[in-house]
Amino acid sequence: MTTAEWISLGSSIGALAAASISLFTLLELFKQRRASYLPDLCLVQKRFQLKQSDYMDIKLPLIWHDVNGEQSSFMYFATIELLNVGFGAAKNISVKWEFDELKFVEAVNQLAQETHQPFFITENDGTLRVNVKEGKGCSGSTKHSFNQFEYLLPLNHGSTGREISVPSSYTMLTSIYLSLFAVKSPYNDFCFDDVNIPRLQLKLQYYDIGKRKIRSSHLLECYVGSISKDDKDQPTGFGVTLRECS
Incomplete structure (x- = not known):
């Protein structure tokens, strides 16, 4: 060349x-x-104090009291905060909860039999029912496993998070399970590691401002940190934390 x-x-x-x-x-x-406009949604762990209430003449810790907030006036009602830690707004957000409800019901009924309780749990057409042997009964709705809302702004825009409801069937079964587990285990022999509460899965679907679809899945656990009992060795409350598994 x-x-x-x-x-x-x-x-x-x-x-x-x-x-x-x-x-x-x-x-x-x-x-x-x-x-710069991609949203990123995450959950903030929340601590609750489960307080005892009279439920059809049965004492159960069904009141979920938010330790850092105001006490709810409803039984087995809890929320957890959803934050947008990304840079852009999330739009058309769909929230779907899942957990093994039937297996949880079986575990609660097994404990009820072992501790000779006068009640048992049944599930019919998406509704839980606490049945007392004397013929009384009360239902707890399980229809809150799906929810939608329009948008969630990012924190860098001065926005706060949004509280989303945890399925009432999950909180109700958790309360009854812990009460029965504590009855079965003497106070000095209560082992937190033996508590077996099913994990709760949250599936999110949302869009960014460019109409790009985003999906994420979050696995939560109910961590039991404390238990309180009266002078008759009966459980009166529990300290629990709903948190995302690492």
Whole structure:
């Protein structure tokens, strides 16, 4: 090759390299711009004190008291906060809860038999029912496993989180399970590691402002940290934390 041809080849290679660098820069700028409006939803752990109440003449810790908030006036009602820690708004958010409800009901009924309790749990058409042997009964709805809301702004816009309801069937069964487990285990022999509360799965689906669909799954556990009993060794309350599994 002549000197002119070498110079021409070098110029072409240089131009190609410059074009490649420009393309790479544009792609990086596109990624950064896209990330600037990408939402990211997460859950904040919350502590509760389960307080005893009279439920059809049976004492059960069914009141879920938010330790850092106001006490709810409803039994087996709890919420957990959903935050947007991303940079952009999340739109058209769908919330779906899942857990092995039938297996949990079986575990509660097994404990009720072992501790000679006058009640048992049944499930029919999506509704839990506490049945007392004297013929009394009370239902707890399980229809709150799905929810939707329009948007959630990011924290860097001064927004706060949104409270979403935990399925009432889960909180109700957890309260009864812990009460029966404590009755079965003497106070000094109560082992927190033996408590077997099913994990709760949260499935989220939402969109960013560019109409891109985003899905995420979050697995929560109910961690039991404390128990209180009266002078007759009967359970009166529990300290629990709903938190995302690591």
